[in-house]
Amino acid sequence: MSCALVEARDLVLSHGHQVALHSSSFRIPLGGVTAVIGPNGSGKSTLLQAIAGVLEPASGTLTVLGGSVRDNRQRISYVMQSVVYPVGTPMTVRDVVRMGRYPAAGWLRPFTKADRAAVRDALEQMKVEDLAGRHLDELSGGQRQRVYVAQGLAQGHEVLMLDEPMTGLDITSARTIDRIIHAETTHGHSVVLTTHDLDEARAADHVILVHGRVVASGRPEEVMTRSNLEAVYGLGSLHGSADGDAPVLVDPDCTPEEVQEREQSGQIP
Numbered sequence: 510m511s512c513a514l515v516e517a518r519d520l521v522l523s524h525g526h527q528v529a530l531h532s533s534s535f536r537i538p539l540g541g542v543t544a545v546i547g548p549n550g551s552g553k554s555t556l557l558q559a560i561a562g563v564l565e566p567a568s569g570t571l572t573v574l575g576g577s578v579r580d581n582r583q584r585i586s587y588v589m590q591s592v593v594y595p596v597g598t599p600m601t602v603r604d605v606v607r608m609g610r611y612p613a614a615g616w617l618r619p620f621t622k623a624d625r626a627a628v629r630d631a632l633e634q635m636k637v638e639d640l641a642g643r644h645l646d647e648l649s650g651g652q653r654q655r656v657y658v659a660q661g662l663a664q665g666h667e668v669l670m671l672d673e674p675m676t677g678l679d680i681t682s683a684r685t686i687d688r689i690i691h692a693e694t695t696h697g698h699s700v701v702l703t704t705h706d707l708d709e710a711r712a713a714d715h716v717i718l719v720h721g722r723v724v725a726s727g728r729p730e731e732v733m734t735r736s737n738l739e740a741v742y743g744l745g746s747l748h749g750s751a752d753g754d755a756p757v758l759v760d761p762d763c764t765p766e767e768v769q770e771r772e773q774s775g776q777i778p
């Protein structure tokens with residue numbers, strides 16, 4: 510069997526005492542786009558943090574690119590949902606994108622020609638080169654989002670992980686990121702992203718459905734079935750699914766606790 514991007518066995522993820530992902534076993538194939546879906550607070554970002562090596566598993570095993578997370582960290586670029594820089598930080602767009610090179614270059618080694626070229630390419634790809642001299646707090650939310658993706662691209666990687674990359678973006682910015690995602694896969698890279706957009710998930714090669722644990726993992730049509738989506742998002746919250754019409758989320762903010770309450774009250778059989 511070919512090397513998987515991720516192999517998890519009985520994986521448990523916690524933030525302190527708070528278990529965010531209960532025991533889960535699943536596999537993410539190498540290459541293509543994997544979409545991680547699930548309601549708010551279901552554990553999507555937590556899962557990405559563990560794959561990126563930012564969060565240690567509480568228990569179970571997690572293998573990334575055929576080895577340990579620690580050994581493969583530098584092969585993965587991880588763009589967080591929201592990156593917080595202290596207000597007033599004197600950091601330009603170019604500085605932020607340059608930071609993407611530090612995992613490879615180290616903080617002390619001088620920047621090489623290759624580092625500068627990687628930064629320039631990333632700024633161009635994300636169409637933020639005109640903003641390079643601007644300070645981060647002078648940008649709109651969507652522009653900032655593009656800068657963070659540029660930072661991820663500058664790193665140089667085999668796997669690009671994006672936490673809700675499309676949230677809050679206008680159509681032009683969303684298309685820019687969409688183009689990047691597809692360019693990545695044609696270069697043989699793997700992309701893992703979290704999304705609340707079920708149409709975007711349906712277009713992915715692989716889908717992981719999360720709800721306090723990994724409920725299902727596989728091809729979109731295997732995972733995004735009516736019964737799986739209704740069990741996770743709540744009865745009546747969806748019209749259609751992969752085995753019917755396109756689903757429309759009426760209540761995407763339903764938390765796992767709310768779904769559990771509905772299950773206990775008999776609203777979900």
Ligand SMILES: Nc1ncnc2c1ncn2[C@@H]1O[C@H](COP(=O)(O)OP(=O)(O)OP(=O)(O)O)[C@@H](O)[C@H]1O
Pocket residue numbers: 524525527528529547548549550551552553554555556
């Ligand atoms: N730093 C933290 N400390 C404590 N609990 C946390 C922390 N980060 C997340 N959690 C909790 O872990 C659970 C999973 O959160 P996570 O951010 O992974 O969800 P998510 O599916 O990405 O949500 P969203 O769609 O709202 O971004 C939630 O119950 C959340 O409150």
